[in-house]
Amino acid sequence: MIEDKKVIFSGIKPSGNLTLGNYIGALKNWTILQHEYNCLFCVVDMHAITVRQDPAELRKKSKELLKLYIACGLDPEKNIMYIQSQVPAHAELGWILNCYTYVGEMGRMTQYKEKKAKQNENTTVGLFDYPVLMAADILLYQTDLVPVGDDQKQHVEITRDIAMRFNNLYSETFKIPEVYIPPVGARIMGLQNPTAKMSKSDDDENDCILLLDPIDAIARKIKRAVTDTEKEIRYTKEKPGIKNLLDIYMSCTNMNVKDAEARFTNCGYGEFKQEVADAVVSTIRPIQEKYKEIDADKEYLDKILKQNAERASSIANRTLGKVKKKIGFVV
Numbered sequence: 001m002i003e004d005k006k007v008i009f010s011g012i013k014p015s016g017n018l019t020l021g022n023y024i025g026a027l028k029n030w031t032i033l034q035h036e037y038n039c040l041f042c043v044v045d046m047h048a049i050t051v052r053q054d055p056a057e058l059r060k061k062s063k064e065l066l067k068l069y070i071a072c073g074l075d076p077e078k079n080i081m082y083i084q085s086q087v088p089a090h091a092e093l094g095w096i097l098n099c100y101t102y103v104g105e106m107g108r109m110t111q112y113k114e115k116k117a118k119q120n121e122n123t124t125v126g127l128f129d130y131p132v133l134m135a136a137d138i139l140l141y142q143t144d145l146v147p148v149g150d151d152q153k154q155h156v157e158i159t160r161d162i163a164m165r166f167n168n169l170y171s172e173t174f175k176i177p178e179v180y181i182p183p184v185g186a187r188i189m190g191l192q193n194p195t196a197k198m199s200k201s202d203d204d205e206n207d208c209i210l211l212l213d214p215i216d217a218i219a220r221k222i223k224r225a226v227t228d229t230e231k232e233i234r235y236t237k238e239k240p241g242i243k244n245l246l247d248i249y250m251s252c253t254n255m256n257v258k259d260a261e262a263r264f265t266n267c268g269y270g271e272f273k274q275e276v277a278d279a280v281v282s283t284i285r286p287i288q289e290k291y292k293e294i295d296a297d298k299e300y301l302d303k304i305l306k307q308n309a310e311r312a313s314s315i316a317n318r319t320l321g322k323v324k325k326k327i328g329f330v331v
């Protein structure tokens with residue numbers, strides 16, 4: 001790590017498949033920010049088990065996600081890219097921070113309330129407690145900036161609260177992180193239901209574009225996207241389907257709202273959707289090609305996993321050691 005650079009930490013759960021929402025809301029921005037920051041990009045498998053996972057599938061998805069990080073353009077030599085469960089400090093600090101977090105605070109987390117409402121079986125303590133583990137992830141590395149999509153903003157806010165509480169009790173220990181929400185595409189919505197977030201756990205496969213979807217399926221899903229009965233292509237809350245497709249288009253082409261709207265004046269929805277599909281395919285195709293290359297080289301990934309988990313551990317253990325001393329553990 002280069003000493004004078006600021007630190008970024010972020011992660012994605014290896015549950016389900018990586019979506020275009022994950023790419024636009026998080027990964028794409030990481031690929032830009034990696035040039036200016038010391039970055040840690042984690043595959044957060046310990047977060048994935050807050051809901052039941054098939055063990056063989058989880059193992060496969062964790063490795064797949066790391067390969068996708070690389071395929072999307074993240075450099076595993078420059079950044080620290082690793083799997084969370086291979087760095088035990090996350091669990092250790094997570095437990096300690098549990099004892100500095102209030103049940104009431106966790107109960108107010110929107111994502112927890114939404115997920116709980118959807119579950120018909122018993123909700124685990126892990127799902128309830130998940131933002132504390134996320135706070136541990138971030139605080140272990142003295143993180144300055146956390147680039148995430150809009151749905152994770154509240155979790156970064158609670159991380160700040162926990163860090164300030166700890167610092168006030170025991171003197172300066174944790175850096176207080178800032179959240180980074182992208183100006184475009186912070187919340188990509190479902191293609192079939194543009195009033196709900198595009199999600200990797202969604203049951204309707206047409207609602208969601210996956211980064212490893214066949215190219216023709218990607219184009220087909222966009223062409224079937226729900227819009228409205230008007231004809232105009234405008235960026236407004238009143239037209240959620242069109243607004244969402246414009247967000248996707250702008251993110252894939254780096255165009256601003258004004259230029260994108262101008263581009264589609266007097267254009268029909270069919271032609272518009274075709275352009276959006278082309279832009280998405282141009283973004284995803286090279287990622288899939290790179291993915292195939294990485295996938296073919298099994299040893300490469302294992303080497304990266306081992307090296308990067310060691311690099312992450314050595315940084316994380318510094319913070320953890322300080323914390324243990326301050327709270328009175330025998331070290």
Ligand code: TYM
Pocket residue numbers: 009010011012013014021022023024025026044047133134137138146147148149150151152155185186187188189197198199
């Ligand atoms: P996860 O795995 O649900 O999502 C990973 C990232 O993708 C973003 N995202 C979206 N952005 C825009 N539109 C969407 N439809 C969309 N869906 C997902 C998320 O905001 C996120 O940035 N708790 C986190 C993972 C995590 C983490 C961390 C993140 C664990 N520890 C520490 C940052 C720092 C999560 O479940 O993300």
